[in-house]
Amino acid sequence: MAKEYRTIDEVAGPLMLVRDVEHASYNELGEIILSNGKKRLCKVLEIDGSNALVQLFESSAGINLENSRVKFLGHGIELGVSRDLLGRVFDGMGRPIDNGPEILPDKKMPADGVAMNPASRNYPEEFVQTGISAIDGLNTLVRGQKLPIFSASGLPHANLAAQIARQAKVLGKSENFAVVFAAIGITFEEANFFIEDFKKNGSLERTVLFINLANDPAIERIATPRMALTAAEYLAFDLNMHVLVILTDITNYADALREVSAAKREIPSRRGYPGYMYTDLASLYERAGRLKGKDGSITMIPILTMPEDDKTHPIPDLTGYITEGQIILSRELYRKDIVPPIDVLPSLSRLKDKGIGENKTRADHSGVMNQLFSAYAIGKDAKELMTILGEDAISEVDRIYVKFADEFEKKYLSQGFYTDRSIQETLEVGWELLSLLPKSELKRIDYEFIDKYYKGSD
Numbered sequence: 001m002a003k004e005y006r007t008i009d010e011v012a013g014p015l016m017l018v019r020d021v022e023h024a025s026y027n028e029l030g031e032i033i034l035s036n037g038k039k040r041l042c043k044v045l046e047i048d049g050s051n052a053l054v055q056l057f058e059s060s061a062g063i064n065l066e067n068s069r070v071k072f073l074g075h076g077i078e079l080g081v082s083r084d085l086l087g088r089v090f091d092g093m094g095r096p097i098d099n100g101p102e103i104l105p106d107k108k109m110p111a112d113g114v115a116m117n118p119a120s121r122n123y124p125e126e127f128v129q130t131g132i133s134a135i136d137g138l139n140t141l142v143r144g145q146k147l148p149i150f151s152a153s154g155l156p157h158a159n160l161a162a163q164i165a166r167q168a169k170v171l172g173k174s175e176n177f178a179v180v181f182a183a184i185g186i187t188f189e190e191a192n193f194f195i196e197d198f199k200k201n202g203s204l205e206r207t208v209l210f211i212n213l214a215n216d217p218a219i220e221r222i223a224t225p226r227m228a229l230t231a232a233e234y235l236a237f238d239l240n241m242h243v244l245v246i247l248t249d250i251t252n253y254a255d256a257l258r259e260v261s262a263a264k265r266e267i268p269s270r271r272g273y274p275g276y277m278y279t280d281l282a283s284l285y286e287r288a289g290r291l292k293g294k295d296g297s298i299t300m301i302p303i304l305t306m307p308e309d310d311k312t313h314p315i316p317d318l319t320g321y322i323t324e325g326q327i328i329l330s331r332e333l334y335r336k337d338i339v340p341p342i343d344v345l346p347s348l349s350r351l352k353d354k355g356i357g358e359n360k361t362r363a364d365h366s367g368v369m370n371q372l373f374s375a376y377a378i379g380k381d382a383k384e385l386m387t388i389l390g391e392d393a394i395s396e397v398d399r400i401y402v403k404f405a406d407e408f409e410k411k412y413l414s415q416g417f418y419t420d421r422s423i424q425e426t427l428e429v430g431w432e433l434l435s436l437l438p439k440s441e442l443k444r445i446d447y448e449f450i451d452k453y454y455k456g457s458d
Contacts, residue, residue, distance in 0.1 A: 002071040004033070009051075011060045014218060015263050016042065018070050021052040027076045027112065030054055035067035041093070042070070043077065043219060045264060055219045055260060057093065076112055079227050080105025081234040085208045086178060089195060092212030092224035098195075109234060111226040115286035122290040124324075127355040128244070128299055131167035131420035132160075133412050134342035135349075137430055138369055139327055141299065142355035143170065143242060144290035146323040148250075149303045150316050155329045157303050158190055159417045160340045161248050162197045164301060165207060167420045168244050176241040179203070182210040182228035185221050185252025208235075214252075221256035229287045229298075236296030243296065245288065248303035254281075254315045270314045278318045285322045325349040338414040345377060361423045364453060367445035368430045372408070374444060375437060379405025397441070404436050431455065 003022070010017040016032075024030075030042040030052075040063075046053040054070070079094045080103050089098035094111075096102060124144035129136055141147050151157035165179045183194055191211045198204040208231050212224040225247050235241045247253075254273060261274035269275035288300035302323070306316050309331065320326055330343035356365040379401040386394050386402060394402075412429055415421060421429070434442060435456035442450055 002073060004069045004071045006066075006069050008063070008065050008068055008070060011063055011065070013263055014056050014060070014260070015045070016054050016056060016060070016063070016070075018052045018054060020050050021047075021072070022050070024052045024072045029073045029075060029077055031071050031073060032056070032063065033069045033071070034062055035064050036062075038062075044072070045260075053264070055263075057217050057219050059217075076110050077223055077226070078108040079111055079230045080108050081231060081238075082106040083239060085231050085235070087205045087207070089209040089211060090227070092184075092210060092216055092220040092227065094210070094227045097211065109230050111223060111230045112283075113226065113230055113233060113287055115283055116289045116291065120292050122292050123354070124290060124297075124299075124351050125354040127171060127360045127423070129167075129169050129171055129423055130164050131169075131422070132163065132340060132342075133415060133421055133426040133429060134340065134344050134347075135164075135327060136361075136421070136423050137365075137412070137426040138344045138352075138372060139325065139342075139347045139349040140352035140355045140361075141301075141349065142351040143299050144288065144297045145325075145349070145351050146285050146288050146300045146302070147325050147327065147349055148316075148319050148323050149301060149327045149329065150311065150319075151303060151305050151329045152309045152331060153305055153307075155305075155331060155334055155341065156339060156417070157248065157305065157329060158186075158193065160329070161246050161301075161303055162194060163340070163417045165198065165244070165246055166201055166203045170242050171423070176239070177206065178235050178241045178243050179207045180210075180228050180232040180235070180243055180245045181207055182212075182225050182245070182247045184212050184224050184247065184249055185214050185216075185256065186212070186249070187214055218256040218259045221253060222260065225250075225253060225284050229284065232298050233287065236298045237291060237294050240295040243298050245298055245300045246303065247284075247300070250281075250302045250304035250319065251307065251315050254304075273314050277314065278321070281318055282322050285319075324351050333409065333413065336409070338409050339416055340413075342413060344373070344413070345380070362427055364445065364449040365423075365427060367449055368427055368434070370444040371434055371442055372412070372430055375401060375404050375434070375441070376408050379403075379408070397438070400437060404433060407436060408433055 007019040009019045028044045032040045041057040042054040045055045124142040126143040128141045210228045232243045232245045236243045258273045288298040290297040325348040327347045328343045330341045333341035382398040382401045431453045
């Protein structure tokens, strides 16, 4: 039986110092037993000789230094896993909050996990269809990839996250596909939106939800994405499922990391965030991928709100270094009622070329993608020039490109949050738009595809 200690020396905010402790270790889980018999969880943050500094998972209210006791459980944070995780809603510590029964676990897995060894990875190359043209057609998501969404305050990233969770699928094979959705530091209203949305459209059956609310302790916020990734690893590598992990909002996670770091009086780095934030984020992101010898996979979409719309802020900056691209939401497009407001020009999927083409999407996909990018960029430039100089100052071809840019935003980007387009439909919309251009302007597509799909006049 674990030894109990009555040597609580100090409680300061979310931290507590316990003296004369034997054999406690970093990250070990502890239990605080109050004088009334109630129990609260804590985690060891630091060991200094026989002193243990622990982080409380709940409020410190009611902890009496003389009468409260602490015992250490001999293990870190764990998640009990089984196939019954699917269709359930948990809090940030993996406790059911959907009024359903407790999970009877097949086994318990440590929540901290480990990043995948690069030498044991398979290269991501299979297409994942999200049903969103701006992603599928131009910034393709590939199975095993880490593709973050950079949003900003007031933009509808929650709706986009729910849409991807609803619609994402693997094509061409009857494979098990699951979604693990972790909501980090969100409001009750947002939590209710996600739960009701998944229930309404029936996607909850293949989804595991972890909900951490804004008023939950910071240490639980740090645990939430790790719980989600532990569930994903079990589904992917024990049950051979293909799992899409959506983490929203990573900014709330990083702020919790900063809060805990400040409480520990660590020396801050950029914007007050701890100097190890890059390593910490990498310990999350690098748990996604495909493993050699395993049929399952973990694909990850972390979502973060950029403070002050600043792409150079430490959170998006470090995330960009670790992941394979980014999808950027635009305030300008959102003001024009274009939803989802994905700005495709600065967005990037570094693995998109690996997941498209014959036997994956369609043979003409690469050419259509490049031509749409080019035409939209030219159209936006021509539009700016027309605004400055007037319509008469630009050429007839430039006016066609201006029309193309407007139609591209209306028909290709703006599909709403409840339209699920197949990749074939996305490519057809692309050809419909390209047919607005003279055939002589289609310089990035092979002639055989122009002859087959072009609908415009020569």
